[in-house]
């Protein structure tokens with residue numbers, strides 16, 4: 163049996179209620195926190211080792227954790243003050259315990275002396291990559307993959323296309339939208355730096371058609387910065403999960419990333435718009451990555467887009483937005499589709515946190531599959547989610563593997579479309595973790 167459907171162009175996905183409450187809310191700078199909690203593992207790859215100890219004084223922007231591994235990203239002090247302790251936190255994505263350093267503010271926000279700035283044209287590719295690495299930049303769309311690694315493809319992988327991702331297809335989240343509007347020049351400067359590193363033939367900026375103001379703004383900036391000959395804006399239908407890397411590549415270039423492969427296997431690198439802005443700050447401004455825009459939304463009294471120092475506790479930001487409104491009993495880091503529930507208000511903003519969503523959780527009773535096929539229509543990877551559930555329930559994990567479970571990136575479009583309320587992604591996650599355990603035993 164063929165477990166994969168033929169690629170169906172853009173006919174997959176689901177139309178979700180957008181609820182982008184903060185689309186017209188300008189970015190506000192959050193007050194300097196009294197303390198920050200800096201976890202030593204904020205990226206896919208190796209965790210950092212602390213470079214400071216309890217009692218040490220630190221300055222804003224000072225590197226306080228690093229790793230010698232290639233796939234890693236250092237962490238920095240995001241306020242000035244004293245290392246007042248350490249703690250262990252459960253990482254929201256991996257569920258593993260990670261060490262974190264606590265910095266108590268001295269209230270001065272005194273920065274490390276910045277390195278000298280110089281013209282981008284004078285920099286070598288090696289120097290640019292070094293600056294990106296030292297700034298601790300990771301993919302800010304949520305994946306948190308170290309950016310300098312993504313910009314260092316193996317020699318046999320020629321990158322002919324760069325896609326800058328401004329889709330932001332999850333409901334509620336507007337941080338990238340506001341970054342394009344308010345830091346558009348920095349975003350395009352970051353893209354220009356990426357161009358210098360990878361020398362692609364083509365560059366695209368992908369934006370969904372529900373962000374017409376951003377499309378117009380970026381179009382004007384491209385022209386005024388004389389980048390419009392090298393880069394095209396691609397307007398995509400507002401549909402979930404339009405912003406996923408593999409679906410973007412399919413839609414824009416009609417190329418299919420192989421199972422278990424990466425965009426670079428088909429000559430493409432995708433970066434998020436906020437990552438491009440961070441690249442500009444690191445390379446042109448010599449600023450480490452210590453703050454990001456976070457949408458705080460849902461059941462809060464005043465939803466906002468806040469410019470937040472990394473390590474700020476969620477509680478501070480919710481209070482800044484007037485506190486919890488109504489009967490919210492769930493906090494999600496990220497959007498409602500792919501975000502991860504968090505139960506500790508003391509948990510800090512980490513590099514990958516683009517949204518804090520408060521909502522009332524709804525429990526629906528799981529029914530039986532009625533073979534309606536809606537999950538197949540929704541799946542952007544042309545998988546057969548109903549079969550994956552059937553095999554997972556029966557413990558037939560090898561059959562899940564044959565049905566390309568590795569290609570599922572857990573977007574949840576299938577579960578959203580399912581009229582029987584089958585928690586398809588949960589079954590898929592269980593099957594994937596069983597397959598990982600089996601592989602580890604071999």
Ligand code: SF4
Nearest residue numbers: 541570572573574576
């Ligand atoms: S969660 Fe996986 S199976 Fe379901 S729609 Fe997304 S990619 Fe397809």
Ligand code: SF4
Nearest residue numbers: 531532534535537580
């Ligand atoms: S959408 Fe739900 S009910 Fe319909 S085929 Fe898929 S799993 Fe079955």
